[in-house]
Amino acid sequence: MRTKELASDALSSEHQPRWTRRKEARPAELLAAALDLFVARGYAGTRLDDVAAQAGVSKGTLYLYYANKEELLKAVVRENIVPVVADSQKLAAEYSGDSATLLRVLVFGWWERFVNTKLSGISKLIVSESGNFPELARFYHDEVIVRIQALMQGLLQRGIERGEFRAVDPVQTVNVLFAPMMMLSLWRHSFGQCCKTTLKPQAYLENYVDLILSSLTHHNYESDYGKK
Amino acid sequence: MRTKELASDALSSEHQPRWTRRKEARPAELLAAALDLFVARGYAGTRLDDVAAQAGVSKGTLYLYYANKEELLKAVVRENIVPVVADSQKLAAEYSGDSATLLRVLVFGWWERFVNTKLSGISKLIVSESGNFPELARFYHDEVIVRIQALMQGLLQRGIERGEFRAVDPVQTVNVLFAPMMMLSLWRHSFGQCCKTTLKPQAYLENYVDLILSSLTHHNYESDYGKK
Amino acid sequence: MRTKELASDALSSEHQPRWTRRKEARPAELLAAALDLFVARGYAGTRLDDVAAQAGVSKGTLYLYYANKEELLKAVVRENIVPVVADSQKLAAEYSGDSATLLRVLVFGWWERFVNTKLSGISKLIVSESGNFPELARFYHDEVIVRIQALMQGLLQRGIERGEFRAVDPVQTVNVLFAPMMMLSLWRHSFGQCCKTTLKPQAYLENYVDLILSSLTHHNYESDYGKK
Amino acid sequence: MRTKELASDALSSEHQPRWTRRKEARPAELLAAALDLFVARGYAGTRLDDVAAQAGVSKGTLYLYYANKEELLKAVVRENIVPVVADSQKLAAEYSGDSATLLRVLVFGWWERFVNTKLSGISKLIVSESGNFPELARFYHDEVIVRIQALMQGLLQRGIERGEFRAVDPVQTVNVLFAPMMMLSLWRHSFGQCCKTTLKPQAYLENYVDLILSSLTHHNYESDYGKK
DNA sequence: AATGAATGAGTGTTCATTCAT
DNA sequence: TATGAATGAACACTCATTCAT
Numbered sequence: 013m014r015t016k017e018l019a020s021d022a023l024s025s026e027h028q029p030r031w032t033r034r035k036e037a038r039p040a041e042l043l044a045a046a047l048d049l050f051v052a053r054g055y056a057g058t059r060l061d062d063v064a065a066q067a068g069v070s071k072g073t074l075y076l077y078y079a080n081k082e083e084l085l086k087a088v089v090r091e092n093i094v095p096v097v098a099d100s101q102k103l104a105a106e107y108s109g110d111s112a113t114l115l116r117v118l119v120f121g122w123w124e125r126f127v128n129t130k131l132s133g134i135s136k137l138i139v140s141e142s143g144n145f146p147e148l149a150r151f152y153h154d155e156v157i158v159r160i161q162a163l164m165q166g167l168l169q170r171g172i173e174r175g176e177f178r179a180v181d182p183v184q185t186v187n188v189l190f191a192p193m194m195m196l197s198l199w200r201h202s203f204g205q206c207c208k209t210t211l212k213p214q215a216y217l218e219n220y221v222d223l224i225l226s227s228l229t230h231h232n233y234e235s236d237y238g239k240k
Numbered sequence: 241m242r243t244k245e246l247a248s249d250a251l252s253s254e255h256q257p258r259w260t261r262r263k264e265a266r267p268a269e270l271l272a273a274a275l276d277l278f279v280a281r282g283y284a285g286t287r288l289d290d291v292a293a294q295a296g297v298s299k300g301t302l303y304l305y306y307a308n309k310e311e312l313l314k315a316v317v318r319e320n321i322v323p324v325v326a327d328s329q330k331l332a333a334e335y336s337g338d339s340a341t342l343l344r345v346l347v348f349g350w351w352e353r354f355v356n357t358k359l360s361g362i363s364k365l366i367v368s369e370s371g372n373f374p375e376l377a378r379f380y381h382d383e384v385i386v387r388i389q390a391l392m393q394g395l396l397q398r399g400i401e402r403g404e405f406r407a408v409d410p411v412q413t414v415n416v417l418f419a420p421m422m423m424l425s426l427w428r429h430s431f432g433q434c435c436k437t438t439l440k441p442q443a444y445l446e447n448y449v450d451l452i453l454s455s456l457t458h459h460n461y462e463s464d465y466g467k468k
Numbered sequence: 469m470r471t472k473e474l475a476s477d478a479l480s481s482e483h484q485p486r487w488t489r490r491k492e493a494r495p496a497e498l499l500a501a502a503l504d505l506f507v508a509r510g511y512a513g514t515r516l517d518d519v520a521a522q523a524g525v526s527k528g529t530l531y532l533y534y535a536n537k538e539e540l541l542k543a544v545v546r547e548n549i550v551p552v553v554a555d556s557q558k559l560a561a562e563y564s565g566d567s568a569t570l571l572r573v574l575v576f577g578w579w580e581r582f583v584n585t586k587l588s589g590i591s592k593l594i595v596s597e598s599g600n601f602p603e604l605a606r607f608y609h610d611e612v613i614v615r616i617q618a619l620m621q622g623l624l625q626r627g628i629e630r631g632e633f634r635a636v637d638p639v640q641t642v643n644v645l646f647a648p649m650m651m652l653s654l655w656r657h658s659f660g661q662c663c664k665t666t667l668k669p670q671a672y673l674e675n676y677v678d679l680i681l682s683s684l685t686h687h688n689y690e691s692d693y694g695k696k
Numbered sequence: 697m698r699t700k701e702l703a704s705d706a707l708s709s710e711h712q713p714r715w716t717r718r719k720e721a722r723p724a725e726l727l728a729a730a731l732d733l734f735v736a737r738g739y740a741g742t743r744l745d746d747v748a749a750q751a752g753v754s755k756g757t758l759y760l761y762y763a764n765k766e767e768l769l770k771a772v773v774r775e776n777i778v779p780v781v782a783d784s785q786k787l788a789a790e791y792s793g794d795s796a797t798l799l800r801v802l803v804f805g806w807w808e809r810f811v812n813t814k815l816s817g818i819s820k821l822i823v824s825e826s827g828n829f830p831e832l833a834r835f836y837h838d839e840v841i842v843r844i845q846a847l848m849q850g851l852l853q854r855g856i857e858r859g860e861f862r863a864v865d866p867v868q869t870v871n872v873l874f875a876p877m878m879m880l881s882l883w884r885h886s887f888g889q890c891c892k893t894t895l896k897p898q899a900y901l902e903n904y905v906d907l908i909l910s911s912l913t914h915h916n917y918e919s920d921y922g923k924k
Numbered sequence: 925a926a927t928g929a930a931t932g933a934g935t936g937t938t939c940a941t942t943c944a945t
Numbered sequence: 946t947a948t949g950a951a952t953g954a955a956c957a958c959t960c961a962t963t964c965a966t
Contacts, residue, residue, distance in 0.1 A: 038925090054371055056284030060961065070927045072964085081961065139430040140368035144285055146434035153435040178454075184447045187439045188420050191448075195419040198426065202367040206374035207381040211415045219412045220419075226406075227455035266950090288936065298952050300938085309936070494946095510827055512740030516940065526948045528943085537940065595886040596824035600741055602890035609891040634910075640903045643895045647879040647904075648872050654882065658823040662830035663837040667871045675868045676875075678919045682862075683911035722929090744957065754931050759958070 039077050039087075041067045046088045051133030051201065055085060055141045082145070085137075089148060092134055097159050099125055104163050111171035112225050118167065119193070119221055122160075123213065127197050135194065136201035157194075161186045168228075177228040192220045267305050267315075269295045274316045279361030279429065283313060283369050310373070313365075317376055320362055325387050327353055332391050339399035340453050346395065347421070347449055350388075351441065355425050363422065364429035385422075389414045396456075405456040420448045495533050495543075497523045502544045507589030507657065511541060511597045538601070541593075545604060548590055553615050555581055560619050567627030568681050574623065575649070575677055578616075579669065583653050591650065592657035613650075617642045624684075633684040648676045723761050723771075725751045730772050735817030735885065739769060739825050766829070769821075773832060776818055781843050783809055788847050795855035796909050802851065803877070803905055806844075807897065811881050819878065820885035841878075845870045852912075861912040864919065876904045 045066035049058040060081060064071040078084040103121050107114045126132055134152075142149035165186045171177035196216065203209055227233070273294035277286040288309060292299045306312040331349050335342045354360055362380075370377035393414045399405035424444060431437055455461075501522035505514040516537060520527040534540040559577050563570045582588055590608075598605035621642045627633035652672065659665055683689070729750035733742040744765060748755045762768040787805050791798045810816055818836075826833035849870045855861035880900065887893055911917075 052371060054282075054284070054368070056282070057372055059959090071961090072927055072929095073925080075962070076925070136367075139364075139426055140282070142430035142434060143280055143282055149431055149434045153431050153437070157431070180450075181447065183438060184440075184443050185451065187444050188448045188451055191420040191423040192416050195423050195426075198367055198423075202370040203377055203381050203385070206370060206377050209381070210411060212412075215412045216415050219409065220416045222408075223413065223416055223455045224451070226458045226461040227451045229461065230454045230458040233454040233457065287934090299936090300952055300954095301950075303937070304950070508827060510740070510824070512738070513828055515938090527941090528948050528950095529946080531941070532946070592823075595820075595882055596738070598886035598890060599736060599738055605887055605890045609887050609893070613887070636906075637903065639894060640896075640899045641907065643900050644876050644904045644907055647876040651875040651879050651882075654823055654879075658826035659833055659837050659841070662826060662833045665837070666867060668868075671868045672871050675865065676872045678864075679869065679872055679908070679911045682914045682917040682919060683907045685917065686910045686914040689910040689913065743955090755957090756931055756959080757929075760929070765957070 038067075038069065038073070042069070042074060042077060042084070043088055043091050046084050047092060047130055047133065050085060050088060050137050051130065055081075055137070055144065060084075085141075085145065086148060086151075089134055089138065089152060092131055093152065093156055096126055096131060097156060100160055100163055104166065111167060111174060111176045112229070114167060114170075115224065116221055118163070119217055122193060123196075123217055127193065127200065128213070132197035133201050135197045139198060157190070161190055164189050171228060178231045178233065180228065189224060192216075266295075266297070266301070270297070270302060270305055270312070271316055271319055274312050275320065275358055275361065278313060278316060278365050279358065283309075283365070283372065288312075313369075313373065314376060317362055317366065317380060320359055321380065321384055324354055324359060325384060328388055328391055332394065339395060339402060339404045340457070342395060342398075343452065344449055346391070347445055350421060351424075351445055355421065355428065356441070360425035361429050363425045367426060385418070389418055392417050399456060406459045406461065408456070417452060420444075494523075494525065494529070498525070498530060498533060498540070499544050499547050502540050503548065503586055503589070506541060506544060506593050507586065511537075511593070511600065516540075541597075541601065542604060542607075545590055545594065545608060548587055549608065549612055552582055552587060553612060556616055556619055560622065567623060567630060567632045568685070570623055570626075571680065572677055574619070575673055578649060579652075579673055583649065583656065584669070588653035589657050591653040595654060613646070617646055620645050627684060634687045634689065636684065645680060648672075722751075722753070722757070726753070726758060726761055726768070727772055727775050730768050731776065731814055731817065734769060734772060734821050735814065739765075739821070739828065744768075769825075769829065770832060773818055773822065773836060776815055777836065777840055780810055780815060781840055784844055784847055788850065795851060795858060795860045796913070798851060798854075799909065800905055802847070803901055806877060807880075807901055811877070811884065812897070816881035817885050819881040823882060841874070845874055848873050855912060862915045862917065862919075864912065873908060876900075 042063065045063045046058070049063055049066065052058075060074055061071055063084070064074050067074075074084070078087055100118075100122070103118065104114070107117060138145075138149055138152045165182045168177065168180065168182040168185060168189075172179055172182070196213065199209075199211060200213075204211070270291065274286070274291050277291055277294065280286075288302055289299055291312070292302050295302075302312070306315055328346075328350070331346060332342070335345060366373075366377055366380045393410045396405065396408065396410040396413060396417075400407055400410070424441065427437075427439060428441075432439070498519065501519045502514070505519055505522065508514075516530055517527055519540070520530050523530075530540070534543055556574070556578070559574060560570070563573060594601075594605055594608045621638045624633065624636065624638040624641060624645075628635055628638070652669065655665075655667060656669075660667070726747065730742070730747045733747055733750065736742075744758055745755055747768070748758045751758075758768070762771055784802075784806070787802060788798070791801060822829075822833055822836045849866045852861065852864065852866040852869060852873075856863055856866070880897065883893075883895060884897075888895070
């Protein structure tokens, strides 16, 4: 084994044999397979045999990269979450137009880059398995949900400050604003898979934005917030 | 319960019967135990041993009432769902005041009778297991979700007809209106269990109703709906 | 229930109410059901639930009459075997004609009263379960097989003494003579149930008798028996 | 094997590997263990734990090779049956002497290579379990019984054509000829195991052949066959 | 680095048996 | 005598994990 390593090191600068390149690619393939299966069948319903098979490796190989099933799940979540937040934050920071449009852009951006993607399956997975893996849920909550909500909260404050939105409590309102996005993610991976449903994402999102904006621009509405 | 225990304690020193004939009570006890555990640990994570133990019977007894684990799950769902819909519909039919107040009453009614109850755990369960039990999800969708949405849709139409609400597309809007309620149910049984969260149900619901009503009463808002 | 019993007692001298007669009939009904099911499904494959159900009683009742499953099996065998041997022996004792005809009569008698009857299922059952219930097999061997072979042996000796049959070793020959009868019983309850087979009982028995008689009446055949 | 054991003994004081890679040998070992136990205890009475233990592996290993208990049984039957038929047919094809001797050779050949072997246990097993596994019985019937009977039928026709045997109906007679062989197989694995019996295989077979030949060479016997 | 044969604890399910009524 | 609810030991089968190669 020692000699083998030395030999391959010696060769690696000249040409890349297939297995060397795959060495780095393995985790990605494994995570992709795991993501698919975890989302499709849930944690318990996913057999590592199948993950390995779908990734084109043997079951033993899986254990070279991930200590056990739980670690694999954590890796799936971690690896897929990092880009999400970064994307969102960049999107928000770059924008400089009016707040209503920014809301629109954000919402449809999330649709394209998250909800309409395998990534939304992770939300579903984490919600489903939160009972068995609380730390994972906490991780996801802190790394993803909190940040997105912070983003939304910033948007609300920006709109209020610029006089575009009426004064609402940004902290509490954010939870409500967040709900339809989260539900859309869960819906697609639950009832969306097995029921004939009237919910059409585009129309749903249009209505969602419409509802929010009509509310936020309703300057003479007397909410409870102002009074307290 | 207290008196019962004392009474049986007084007698128990002589001999403890292995079991008591309680055919009528059994199913309810079993379903209660199953509901608790399914909600807490998910389908796969729930052992029938534990369900039986929590119900105070042996594992074999479980099979006298439910053919297998899946049937037990189905029974849990079915038995707990029937009253929900009835309650909701009665609540709506009885009301005759203004639509805004009706919305308030409905929302806080659901909170009290569903979301703030074990029943919301069923929603979580069904969403989580929808991949493994699509029929069950379909059943829940058709029996619960669709009916509640129909209720909400009726409310919207009522408000529009009475001139209380501006004209929105009732069919699409309903999906958005439904989202925060559904999310609250899921949230309580996922992140609500393991994360420090700013989400406080009462405030959340207040804001939710506020947001909706401010939108629906914003008569001079130019939505896309009216234009098409 | 109390009054019912008293009433029926009072009436019982005049006519037999159904349940009183059934009290004595129970074991017979149970044995009949058990015979059917044991034969059809084997010992392990027969559930006492089904035996009870087919006999029209509850499972608990079964245990009032038979201590356990094994005892039930033994009873099935014992109860059904008694008449068999008696029948056979009476049949043989009564006959006074020529030995060839006696053989014919015996063979076709067994066919009618044993092989072509549920009873042959018992043979199959005992052979099948001999590994698990050796005592039962021993019992059957001693009570049935040995006696029938004794009968046949007597027939052979009678034929030889009367000069109708050539001299053969009665003890050893009997085993061979017995084989086709036994196999017919087993065949009907095994391959006869599931295979398209050329074996037709009537023709089979005709050929069997034919073969034996042609051999036994072959006086100038030089067998090994005479020489040793 | 000897050297291997010694070598491993020398090393074993340090650590005993949990298992050794023996993929090629496993099926044979498992089938041998299964054959033994199925024959000894019947299908239901055989625990896969025991099969695995007797084969020196864990229960899980069994499932690497056979999908379930039924498949294991089928494999036991299939694997052991193939050589039987081939042997029989070769034996018959090679012979060129007189038919009586051929009969003798065949009968004692079967004794040595089948009846006096574990293989006869399979017959017993299949007869016993024919009710639960009809397809298996059918398979055995078509692959083994039918072929052996065809062999015997050929022998009869050969003898008749060569004038060595009197004219009998080969089709029906074969069933009778086959019976004593089959019964001997069953007997050995049933009553032969638990009863003091006069049946001694050698003498039994001698008498069997004797009976058949004396019949077949009884040229002036008036059977029913010739008359129809 | 990669394999895949082997493991064994764990769980759903069955069913003979018991016993309060 | 009869019931049938309750039991619990037993067993087939699964699958995450290990490790010799």
